Amino acid sequence: MSPELFEDKIKKRLIKEGWREIPPNFDDQKLYCFGSRNRMSVVYPTKEYYQNSQGNSLSIKKENLDKWVVSIVYNYYGIDECKDVVN
Numbered sequence: 665m666s667p668e669l670f671e672d673k674i675k676k677r678l679i680k681e682g683w684r685e686i687p688p689n690f691d692d693q694k695l696y697c698f699g700s701r702n703r704m705s706v707v708y709p710t711k712e713y714y715q716n717s718q719g720n721s722l723s724i725k726k727e728n729l730d731k732w733v734v735s736i737v738y739n740y741y742g743i744d745e746c747k748d749v750v751n
Contacts, residue, residue: 670708670732675694683704686745689720690707690714690716692707692710693705693706698746701739701743702738703745704735707724708730708731709730709731710729
């Protein structure tokens, strides 16, 4: 799936289902919250190493370049980035 198809189809579906987009931590990343306890990261990596202005880094294996990397985090007590997001 191309990044353009993701924007056109998947992102619209996520928003329709109640996910809210929040500012990403890294280039090529999309972050979404569902309530205050669920966060989803979607990355279509174009390089092996990412670093943000806070000094955090993200490493991608070479074999995963140009492949979608999706992770979902649930925290019973809430996720700070998602606590201000209203669904």
